[in-house]
Amino acid sequence: MTASAIGALALILVVAPLLPALAGRTVAFLTGRRGAPLLQPYRDLAKLLGKGAVYSRTTTGVFRLAPAVVLGAALVAAGLLPLDGRRGLAGFGGDMIAFAGLLALGRLLLALAGLDTGSSFEGMGASRELGFATFSEPALFLVLGALALATGESSLGGMLGAPLARAWARAPATLAMVGVSLGIVLLAEASRGPVDDPATHLELTMIHEVTILDHGGPDLGILLYGSALKFALFAALLAGTFLPRAAWPAPLAVAALLPALALVAILVGVIESAMARLRLVQVPHLLTGAAALAALGVVLRVR
Amino acid sequence: MRVGLGLRNRRAVPWPAVPCLAVQEFRRAVIDATGAGGRVVSLFGLPDGPRETRLVAILADDARGELDALSARVSLGYPALTPECPQTHLFEREIAEQCGVVPEGHPWLKPVRRHPPDHLPPGVAPRPFDREAYPFFRIAGDELHEVGVGPVHAGVIEPGHFRFQAHGEEVLFLEIVLGYQHRGVERLLESEPAARGVLIAESIAGDSVIGHVEAWCGALEALARVRKSPRAQAVRGCALELERLASHLGDVGAIAGDIAYAPAAATLGRLRGECLNLLMLLSGNRFGRGLVRPGGVAFDVPDDMAAASVARLERVRAEFDRAADDFFANDSVQGRLDGVGVLTASGCADLGLVGPTARACAVPRDVRTDHPWGVYRYAHIPTATAQAGDASARAVVRQLEIIRSLEFLIEQLPALPRGAPRAALPDRLAPDELTVALVEGWRGEIAHVVVTDATGGIRRWKVTDPSFHNWSALAAAMPGGAISDFPLCNKSFNLSYAGHDL
Numbered sequence: 001m002t003a004s005a006i007g008a009l010a011l012i013l014v015v016a017p018l019l020p021a022l023a024g025r026t027v028a029f030l031t032g033r034r035g036a037p038l039l040q041p042y043r044d045l046a047k048l049l050g051k052g053a054v055y056s057r058t059t060t061g062v063f064r065l066a067p068a069v070v071l072g073a074a075l076v077a078a079g080l081l082p083l084d085g086r087r088g089l090a091g092f093g094g095d096m097i098a099f100a101g102l103l104a105l106g107r108l109l110l111a112l113a114g115l116d117t118g119s120s121f122e123g124m125g126a127s128r129e130l131g132f133a134t135f136s137e138p139a140l141f142l143v144l145g146a147l148a149l150a151t152g153e154s155s156l157g158g159m160l161g162a163p164l165a166r167a168w169a170r171a172p173a174t175l176a177m178v179g180v181s182l183g184i185v186l187l188a189e190a191s192r193g194p195v196d197d198p199a200t201h202l203e204l205t206m207i208h209e210v211t212i213l214d215h216g217g218p219d220l221g222i223l224l225y226g227s228a229l230k231f232a233l234f235a236a237l238l239a240g241t242f243l244p245r246a247a248w249p250a251p252l253a254v255a256a257l258l259p260a261l262a263l264v265a266i267l268v269g270v271i272e273s274a275m276a277r278l279r280l281v282q283v284p285h286l287l288t289g290a291a292a293l294a295a296l297g298v299v300l301r302v303r
Numbered sequence: 304m305r306v307g308l309g310l311r312n313r314r315a316v317p318w319p320a321v322p323c324l325a326v327q328e329f330r331r332a333v334i335d336a337t338g339a340g341g342r343v344v345s346l347f348g349l350p351d352g353p354r355e356t357r358l359v360a361i362l363a364d365d366a367r368g369e370l371d372a373l374s375a376r377v378s379l380g381y382p383a384l385t386p387e388c389p390q391t392h393l394f395e396r397e398i399a400e401q402c403g404v405v406p407e408g409h410p411w412l413k414p415v416r417r418h419p420p421d422h423l424p425p426g427v428a429p430r431p432f433d434r435e436a437y438p439f440f441r442i443a444g445d446e447l448h449e450v451g452v453g454p455v456h457a458g459v460i461e462p463g464h465f466r467f468q469a470h471g472e473e474v475l476f477l478e479i480v481l482g483y484q485h486r487g488v489e490r491l492l493e494s495e496p497a498a499r500g501v502l503i504a505e506s507i508a509g510d511s512v513i514g515h516v517e518a519w520c521g522a523l524e525a526l527a528r529v530r531k532s533p534r535a536q537a538v539r540g541c542a543l544e545l546e547r548l549a550s551h552l553g554d555v556g557a558i559a560g561d562i563a564y565a566p567a568a569a570t571l572g573r574l575r576g577e578c579l580n581l582l583m584l585l586s587g588n589r590f591g592r593g594l595v596r597p598g599g600v601a602f603d604v605p606d607d608m609a610a611a612s613v614a615r616l617e618r619v620r621a622e623f624d625r626a627a628d629d630f631f632a633n634d635s636v637q638g639r640l641d642g643v644g645v646l647t648a649s650g651c652a653d654l655g656l657v658g659p660t661a662r663a664c665a666v667p668r669d670v671r672t673d674h675p676w677g678v679y680r681y682a683h684i685p686t687a688t689a690q691a692g693d694a695s696a697r698a699v700v701r702q703l704e705i706i707r708s709l710e711f712l713i714e715q716l717p718a719l720p721r722g723a724p725r726a727a728l729p730d731r732l733a734p735d736e737l738t739v740a741l742v743e744g745w746r747g748e749i750a751h752v753v754v755t756d757a758t759g760g761i762r763r764w765k766v767t768d769p770s771f772h773n774w775s776a777l778a779a780a781m782p783g784g785a786i787s788d789f790p791l792c793n794k795s796f797n798l799s800y801a802g803h804d805l
Contacts, residue, residue, distance in 0.1 A: 031569035032566075127471075197563040204452065272565065273565050275636075276564040280472060280787045
């Protein structure tokens with residue numbers, strides 16, 4: 001455990017809500033609008049945390065458990081990720097599987113909470129959330145697998161640490177494919193366009209938004225923060241893949257996280273303003289494409 | 304179609320001249336006329352003596368620009384037209400609800416707006432009425448689920464209930480229940496004096512102010528034999544096209560918003576505002592209230608105002624061309640819109656659809672061309688059609704109509720003919736007459752049918768909004784589609800709840 005790992009974790013926990021705001025702000029800028037202030041998510045979180053919670057009588061403990069599990073899983077996953085380009089707070093051989101599993105656990109609870117409300121909207125949202133996960137999770141595993149093959153490491157700290165710079169020299173094609181694939185997985189996991197539409201108010205078209213429709217007050221605040229953190233984790237994973245920082249001085253490696261995350265958020269905003277959202281039946285096509293790309297990256301390293 | 308009545312858009316005919324047929328002959332005549340390419344503009348009942356209701360059908364022969372009126376006297380029931388003439392299905396449900404007359408053999412006899420009868424003939428006791436009673440259609444099965452949306456929605460829109468029978472993401476059936484906005488518009492138009500009637504007409508559908516008040520005035524002017532000056536006619540035409548322009552721009556922008564294509568949504572939404580501001584310039588109200596009045600228009604358009612409007616319209620045209628090129632040429636947009644909510648030309652003919660919805664199925668139906676009135680008799684606007692009948696075609700038809708309305712306005716406004724803006728209206732209307740005023744509103748054909756009594760008072764004021772024809776198109780377009788496409792499909796029709804609910 002090092003100071004730089006703690007510093008990087010603290011940084012990402014603080015700036016996570018900025019990412020969706022920055023993506024939204026980019027869309028607004030590109031469409032000739034001003035957009036919401038960057039600090040608005042913090043105000044929203046403060047407002048929500050100050051409110052009381054209302055629970056439907058049809059819901060059970062699962063519904064109340066979901067926010068805690070979603071946030072807890074994301075926090076532990078954040079601890080596994082080498083955010084400073086060296087190693088995470090905790091790291092062990094095969095921790096990449098724990099990383100993916102923790103995010104899946106959060107998703108599972110979100111889907112169960114959606115089903116728990118008995119609402120047909122949320123049932124459909126849960127079905128979509130889990131249905132698309134069956135395509136995005138294999139893609140994520142193939143991405144992590146290709147990274148492991150390219151670097152010869154089995155922990156996230158190794159894959160994104162010092163061996164990564166050497167891997168870029170040895171296997172640039174694999175890593176480039178991994179990066180693109182990871183970018184697509186990010187769009188799906190962070191519920192961004194063209195997979196999802198974070199700005200919509202139309203329940204029938206929602207994927208992620210509709211599963212949290214019945215949560216209010218602090219629960220909603222925690223879920224919103226949790227999904228922003230998930231966005232930030234994938235952005236950090238993507239930034240870490242393209243930007244090996246193990247050889248940099250520690251303060252610089254931590255500080256570089258900030259512009260790297262901002263760049264990812266801006267790119268997401270650019271993608272969202274450049275194209276319409278996919279119809280739902282085409283989302284699996286996109287995610288399968290991402291998985292195929294990562295698989296090709298794996299194949300290139302197997303000999 | 305029979306010859307002799309000589310009924311045309313905004314012409315009045317003596318009520319006794321409207322043939323009163325036996326019910327079987329009436330059915331046959333309506334069914335034959337629609338089978339031969341005719342169209343039911345309106346079908347309604349009016350009380351006609353103790354325990355008797357007169358059914359009146361207004362039929363249109365669009366190819367010849369002629370209208371026809373037929374009637375039949377019925378008592379408590381009559382054999383329904385719907386099994387052989389599907390486009391009358393909602394009209395017959397409406398007759399059952401308003402007049403208490405049962406169309407026997409109607410396959411889908413459910414309430415339309417869920418209100419007690421308001422046009423019952425004397426001597427008939429109303430049946431007990433339960434507003435909440437509505438027999439929903441259900442499909443049973445372990446793998447099926449039901450999704451209810453509304454009447455309260457997540458946006459600032461009107462109330463309506465949509466109930467889906469779905470298999471996973473696939474819609475098997477959609478039932479639409481409306482009536483939450485029912486205000487008794489027809490009864491009000493029949494009972495209130497004209498000074499209030501014009502305000503009621505402007506409020507039938509808040510986004511079709513010009514369209515409805517134009518039809519309302521058209522009916523009144525036909526019954527009063529008032530001739531409007533060419534200037535008044537041109538100003539009214541400009542106001543109607545501005546309303547169309549604003550709504551179509553807003554609609555294409557809203558379609559872009561639904562598919563999360565932000566650039567077009569932002570630009571077109573702003574251009575809609577620009578057109579509403581132009582209506583504000585003309586009338587003092589962004590939705591055009593207060594401009595169109597019986598006999599002409601309440602305000603003249605000075606030359607400098609016309610010139611300023613044209614300059615602003617030129618800017619709208621330049622910006623729209625850029626935004627539309629970007630929107631319609633984007634592959635992801637085309638991929639998203641193609642094949643969503645498909646209607647066929649034959650389905651369109653069966654359901655009697657109107658407006659851009661019909662024109663997007665390659666059915667060139669446009670009151671401005673088929674039954675021209677006012678300025679449209681001199682300044683012809685080509686009818687825009689598309690082939691595919693899907694959401695994409697409905698967007699393309701709107702694009703073409705935006706272009707043509709802009710051309711019309713930019714041509715007309717600088718060259719408004721001379722004349723007084725408003726002619727005086729006589730105190731009394733012609734007694735015992737029937738008139739039909741049709742307007743091509745931005746959603747399609749708006750029809751006001753008026754029958755006067757022996758003293759020149761209003762005996763029946765029948766309003767048919769285009770949405771009344773077209774809601775069944777939305778229900779017909781959804782089965783087989785994805786439930787997540789419903790908001791987009793709905794937006795591509797953009798129908799009025801208030802116009803339907805009256």
